[in-house]
Amino acid sequence: MARLTHASYAEAVETLIAGDRDLARVVARHGPPKLLSRPPGFPTLVYIIFEQQVSLASAKSTYDKVAALLPEFTAEAYLQLSDEALRAAGVSRQKARYTRLVAEATIAGDLPIHALGRKPDEEVRTLLTAITGIGNWTADVYLMLALRRPDLWPVGDLALVKAATAIKSRPHKPDKLWLENLGERYRPYRSVATGIFWRHYLHS
Incomplete structure (x- = not known):
C-alpha cells in the first residue's frame, strides 16, 4: 500500500x-x-479515540496519564485497568467503553491491527468502523497518521x-x-x- x-x-x-x-x-x-x-498499533488508536471532540492538549494529557498506569501499552494490559483508574486519568465513561471494545477486538483477532498496513484504505476503514465508537473521522486519522496513507x-x-x-x-x-x-x-x-x-x- x-x-x-x-x-x-x-x-x-x-x-x-x-x-x-x-x-x-x-x-x-x-x-x-x-x-x-505516529507508530501504528493499539496505543495510537486509543490516543486518536481520546482526541475525539476534545482539544489536542486535553487528549495528550489523558493519554499520558493512562500510559503511566501501564507497564506496557498493550490491549491485554489496558483491559486490566479499572473504570475508576480510567476516570481518574480523564477518560470519559463513553471513551472507556470504546477503547475497551478496541482492546477486546484486538485480542480476539477481529481487528488485526498489526496487519492493517498491508490492507487497502477501504478495508482498513471497514475493519475499524465495525467497532462501536470508531467512525470515519477516527479511521481517517489513523490511516493518515499511523499508516501514512496519501489520500x-x-x-x-x-x-x-x-x-x-x-x-x-x-x-x-x-x-x-x-x-x-x-x-x-x-x-x-x-x-x-x-x-x-x-x-x-x-x-x-
Missing part, C-alpha cells in the same frame, strides 16, 4: 501549491507542513472545516458536499492538503 515518506510528502506539497494559490499562500506564510506520523480527506474534522472556511473565504460553514468537492481537486494527495489546512488552523 502507498505510504508517504518525508521526501514524497515534500514533493506532494510542491505539487499542491503549484495548483492552488490559496494553499500556496498558507505555505508562504507559515512554511510547509511536516509529515505528521485521506476527513470531512468531519473540525480543524479542516474551519481552515477551509477561512482559506476559501466562505461566508458560512461549508456543508459536507462542498468539502467533498473541494477535496476532489487535491487527489491523490488529499492527506497532504489536509496537513496544509491544519497548518493554517494551528497558526490562526
Whole structure:
C-alpha cells in the first residue's frame, strides 16, 4: 500500500501549491507542513479515540496519564485497568467503553491491527468502523497518521472545516458536499492538503 515518506510528502506539497494559490499562500506564510506520523498499533488508536471532540492538549494529557498506569501499552494490559483508574486519568465513561471494545477486538483477532498496513484504505476503514465508537473521522486519522496513507480527506474534522472556511473565504460553514468537492481537486494527495489546512488552523 502507498505510504508517504518525508521526501514524497515534500514533493506532494510542491505539487499542491503549484495548483492552488490559496494553499500556496498558507505555505508562504507559515512554511510547509511536516509529515505528521505516529507508530501504528493499539496505543495510537486509543490516543486518536481520546482526541475525539476534545482539544489536542486535553487528549495528550489523558493519554499520558493512562500510559503511566501501564507497564506496557498493550490491549491485554489496558483491559486490566479499572473504570475508576480510567476516570481518574480523564477518560470519559463513553471513551472507556470504546477503547475497551478496541482492546477486546484486538485480542480476539477481529481487528488485526498489526496487519492493517498491508490492507487497502477501504478495508482498513471497514475493519475499524465495525467497532462501536470508531467512525470515519477516527479511521481517517489513523490511516493518515499511523499508516501514512496519501489520500485521506476527513470531512468531519473540525480543524479542516474551519481552515477551509477561512482559506476559501466562505461566508458560512461549508456543508459536507462542498468539502467533498473541494477535496476532489487535491487527489491523490488529499492527506497532504489536509496537513496544509491544519497548518493554517494551528497558526490562526
